[in-house]
Amino acid sequence: MNKTIRIGTRDSELALWQAHTVAKKLNDLGYPTEIVAVKSTGDIILDKPLYELGITGIFTKTLDIAMIKGEVDIAVHSMKDVPTALPTGIVQAAVLERANTVDILVHKGNLDFLNGNGIIATGSLRRKAQWLHKYPTHEVVDLRGNVNTRMQKLHDNNWNGAVFAAAGLERINLKPDTYIDLDWMTPAPAQGAMVVVAMENDTFCREAVAKLNHTETEICTHIERQFLRELEGGCTAPIGALSTVTENTITFKGVLFSLDGTEKHEIEKVVSLDDYRDLGQKAAREVLDNGGSALMAVIKKTLQK
Structure with missing residues (x-):
């Protein structure tokens, strides 16, 4: 089977650039594609801060629904906009090689x-x-x-x-x-990376898209998003994280700030590449145990008002 893969995307210039980039890579591998653009809630409601919109998945929810309804086969996102917990039935199919993180x-x-x-x-x-x-x-x-x-x-x-x-x-x-x-500013987890998601039961699309995966970027973004998930930040807390790979070593930096920037919790780790799987989780727990847990409680309480 060689069906046309329908690529779902937001309709902004940047989102369309990302979708066309994925389309070209799939086309070069022999897979025909079609781009389907939709407008997300996050693009429509511009007069409220993101944290007032319930934030999690605000830019991805519309495409999630389109995939579940069978209107598109895969979706392309800026990975930093994607919730750390994907909807049931949707899986990460590929992470493309990372661009500038700054x-x-x-x-x-x-x-x-x-x-x-x-x-x-x-x-x-x-x-x-x-x-x-x-x-x-x-x-x-x-x-x-x-x-x-x-x-x-x-x-x-x-x-x-x-x-x-x-x-x-x-x-x-x-x-x-x-x-x-702003090289002093720690980027958002997975900043600069693009992710393609697919339906878990769609073996054809998952196998096609998997050919686009960049392993080093996948590892680094896994650590950063694990750090974010363990802190329970979503996009609603000032959390930054960055992983870099040098030969067989991973350097990780994570930060958690108070909303006004006066309080800062920072952690840095250097580990063997073989030890990456729970690095983000361990780093986050260390932050939580050293004052981060109390700060997260304050942040959540403040944003819920």
Whole structure:
């Protein structure tokens, strides 16, 4: 059998770029594809912070439903947007080779505000907390929408800058000259990686997509998402994580911040590549045992108000 694989995707420029990238890779392997674009709730409701929308799966739920209903066969996501627990019947089929993991600050050509007062825009609790930790006198305002929309809002407002994932802007050639790398900011778990999900009972699509899997990226994102899941953060807590592989060694860094950035819990581990399977879980438990558990309780209570 060589059926046409229907690829579900959000309809933003970046999401479509990701879907077309997967389509080309499958086409090159001899699999015909069709792209099916849908608009997610997260793209429609732009006037509320993400944590007020119940967050978990806000960008993936629509595609999950389309897959379960048989309207699409696979879905392509920015992996950092995908809940750590997939819906019953849906499985991770492949993780593509990771792109740039760094967050960047897109500014308006003048960085003097970094030494005084400034207004920075981001819709991410993780970015907000880390920014306020480093620049406690600054104001951080909410910024929602796809990357094109957010870039336009930065242009239209009196903000000094906005934080973006470098990978997203690079993929659609939207990265301006006026930016700086925020190499001090720990990225979101799985930032820069693309994941393809499929129905668990769809052997044909799973076998086809598995050929796109990049093992090193799969290992690193597994650790980071395990760290996130164990902390029970979803996207509703300021949690960052990054794993890197050097020969037979894995270096892991994880952080948990209070919402206002004043409290920080950080952990770093260097282990053998053979010991990766429960690294994220162990690191998270260490954070929880050393004050993280109390902080997570405060964060959850605050966000539920």
